Amino acid sequence: MNPRYLMLALLLVVGVAPLLLPPYYVTLLNYIGMYALVVLGLVLLTGVGGMTSFGQAAFVGLGAYTSAYLTTTEQLPAWLAWAGTSPWLTLLVGVVLTASVALILGALTLKLSGHYLPLGTIAWGLSLYYLFGTMESLGGHTGVGGLPSISLFGLKLDKGENIFYLIWVLLLVAIVITQNLLNSREGRAIRALKGGQVMAESMGVNTFRSKMVIFVISAVFAAISGWLYAHTQRFVNPTPFGLNMGIDYLFMALIGGVGSVWGALLGAGILTMLKQWLQDWLPHLLGNTGNYEIIVFGILIVVLMQRAPGGLWPLLTRLIPARFKVRAKAQNIDASATPLPRRQLPKHGELILEARHVTKRFGGLVANNDMSLEIRSGEILALIGPNGAGKSTMFNQLSGVDTPSSGDVLFMGQKINGLNSRQVARMGMSRTFQHVKLLGNMSVLENVAIGAHLRGKQGVLSAALHLDRREEAELLSEAKRQLERVGLGDYLYEEAGSLALGQQRILEIARALCADPCLLLLDEPAAGLRLKEKEALGILLSRLRSEGMAILLVEHDMDFVMGLVDRVVVMEFGQRIAQGLPEDVQKDPAVLEAYLGGVE
Known part of the structure; x- marks a missing residue:
């Protein structure tokens, strides 16, 4: 489905929801928006980058506790006193602090692979959780209360229906930023992390940098969610930032579709609403109280992973009639894009x-x-x-x-x-592989454009703000030229995994040529x-x-x-x-x- 139509539909729903729904459901939507912001980071980290993290709740806690400490402590150090004057300044401090912590933790854990990486995230997630509960300045396990409400243009956002719009606007901005990032040169490098790291490195992609980028972005999204949570509740304690909540975030991602941006919103909505309904219904059905919803969730997750391992969002998109689905078109490639500069080849016989x-x-x-x-x-x-x-x-x-x-x-x-x-x-050396290394779910055009990674310069910020369009047009135009050069010009928008083996090998040659080499190694x-x-x-x-x-x-x-x-x-x-x-x-x-x- 066209993302623009989805965005317009979501804007319409968000605009009228507080006007039509009771306060209870507005509060639930607030939680869904805050949870979806965290899950969106997991989509980048786990679904796209292939790195499972159980520690996102700890980053939520960093954002929440930073704001709680700065806005409630009476005697802040002189160099930090300015930050306690407004929740908006505490958001800035919280984002910077969380990004800094994420850089340190990423440097320690992102070089791990296999089951060691999720175990590493559990370790630092638990460490941060117990840190929140043991520091007296953060209120220990009792927590911190009396947080001020957020004010915007003189309006106090002290009620659910007031802060509702801020939560959902920030979520929509995060969705747009994520989509912009994924549909860029940097995004192709990030998508190559899952199953194509050796190939990506051979094409000039710094895969560790790409891992660090999405790790920090996911942590920042979580910190913003924590800031919103702190000033919505106006009270924080360690409970919502433990390992159990980290697992819930992963469940949300799995339910919605861990590889889908819109799946983050779907998963957060389904899990939040279902949890509330089960907590209300199950005690009446069974005649006594207990955490029965956890048992139901466990069964549902197992069934879902068997029947729809990609989550519910991809399942829903398959049900949409073909005429409503988006298909990339040739005119998306700017025919007037400036050709990329070419390498001067050595003299013959050199x-x-x-x-x-x-x-x-x-x-x-x-x-x-x-x-x-x-x-x-x-x-x-x-x-x-x-x-x-x-x-x-x-x-x-x-x-x-x-x-x-x-x-x-x-x-x-x-x-x-x-x-x-x-x-x-x-x-100036480029290569193909004995065993074809392609990203099967990406288009033929995007696979080849990875080869031109080193020929682009725009970074993450430019991609997120959609300021890289000229360079992106040049890179895609070069990829198209190389595909036409090798005889695959009719397959630009097909999924690479759908090509025959022989065509996939030719595609690898086009990708290698896109790097503008002077030496071509063909296996x-x-x-x-x-x-x-x-x-x-x-x-x-x-x-x-x-x-x-x-x-x-x-x-x-x-x-x-x-x-x-x-x-x-x-x-x-x-x-x-x-x-x-x-x-x-x-x-x-x-x-x-x-x-x-x-x-x-």
Whole structure:
């Protein structure tokens, strides 16, 4: 459904709700708005970035307690006294403090992976929760009362129907900011975190920075929610900021759709309303009181994860008639966008890449042993060998994914041992992968645009405020040009995961070309291609060679290789056993022995 229509519908509902609903339901909507703000951060962090956090409630507490302390403490330090004069100033302090804490906690925990990351968030979430309860200046477990109400343009927002509009306006602003961010260069980098980090790093994306960005944003959203909560209740204690509430926030995200911006609002609404109804109904049905709603929620979550693992929002969007669904259109790409600046390719025959006596050991296993090769501008070099010969290991060392145990790799005359793949990509090397690495739910166009990440400069703030449109048009226009160049111009807006394997490999080449490299590393690009597709690929690679690009090709299809490349290097058991012109290598006894098991 068109986000603009959703926004207009939400604005209409928000505008009339306090006028039509009883105060009880207005209060419930206030809580839904505050909860949705926290869940929106979880959508970014967990649904988009793939990082599960149980500690968001602690960030809510930071925002709430910062404002509570500053507005109720009589003798603030002189350097901080200014902040206690208005709740709006405490919001500023709370956001800065929460962002600072998030930076520290992110640096400590975001390098963890697997189950260690959520365990880490539980650890610091509990730590902050107990900190709130043990500090006497924060009222201990008793809490802090007497918070002032928020004033806006002389109007005191001391009632639910008054603060209602502030809560929902802030939520709508957060939704717009999130959507703007996701539909940008920075957003593509963030979406690549879930299942595509190796690919993203090879395209120049600083994945740790992207993780930190969404971690801080989600913490700031939570802090704003905490500030609203504190001045709505005008009282805070540690209870709403514990691990149980952190789990509730995750439940909200799961119910609504952890990967959907609008799912945050849906999940917060369903869980909040359902909890209230169950708390009212179940005691009457069962004849006694208790936390029966927790049992019901547990059962519902299990059923939901089985029947609709993506949450309810994607399920609802599938029920919408096709004519009401949004589909990206070609005119969204500005045909008048300025072409991105191109790299000056080296002179024909100039040495581009050189490997000198490269050895790679994994414990007692020697994957590459004293490997040497070189490739020059305007040349296609094939690296071939039987399965297990060490080609992929060598490929990874040349591209910065791995580091040689000994020996040197020089690119454009500079030693790149120890440089990461992101730094190597910035120098002008781009690659594809043996096992296709695409973001299946993203469009073909957006997948290729990731390759141009290093060619853009606009940051997170520009993306969030929608000030990056000119650069975005240039990046998408470049992605479209490269897709048309490789013959996928008719698939711009298809989901990348829906393409055939051969088309996905061609898409990877388009993505690599979008980085404007002077050296292209292709890992089995012809695998899965039909004859006509291989012929088209050969024509494309020949054209790139004539333009002065250097191409290193790892391939098993000998017919494809021998009719295309200029030179061949053959590997077996991690060593080079032959090199030279294709026709000479095909006659080499060592090569025949490796491939055919011997000659008579």
